[in-house]
Amino acid sequence: MLDLSSAKVDVWAAQIEDEPGGLAKLLGTLAGANLECLIARRDPSNAGKGVAFLTPVKGADVRKAAMAGGLKPPESAERALSQTEQLNFEELLSED
DSSP states (O other): OOOOOOOOOOOEEEEEESSTTHHHHHHHTTTTOOOSEEEEEEOTTSTTEEEEEEEOOOSHHHHHHHHHTTOBOOSSHHHHHHTTOOOOHHHHHHOO
C-alpha cells in the first residue's frame, strides 16, 4: 500500500497565452521564487489561452510580483481546479 500525506496549500492561478513563451513570461515575474509545484495547460473553453497553477507563493515581495504578473490567489485549491476541469484524484490513485 502506498502511504500518502496531504496538506492544504494556497494555489495561485493565472491565465497565460497558449503560445511559445506564454508560461515563460509569467515565470519571469517570479524570478527567485521557490516554487514547489507548477501545472500549466491549455484552457479548452478559451481558444488561444492557457492557465497556470503555482504554489507556494510566499513572502511579501513574491506575492507582490505574482499579482503584478497576473496571478491571483483562489479561495481554495478546489476553486482553482474548477477554473478548468475537476480532476478526480481518488479515481486516479485507485487505478491499477
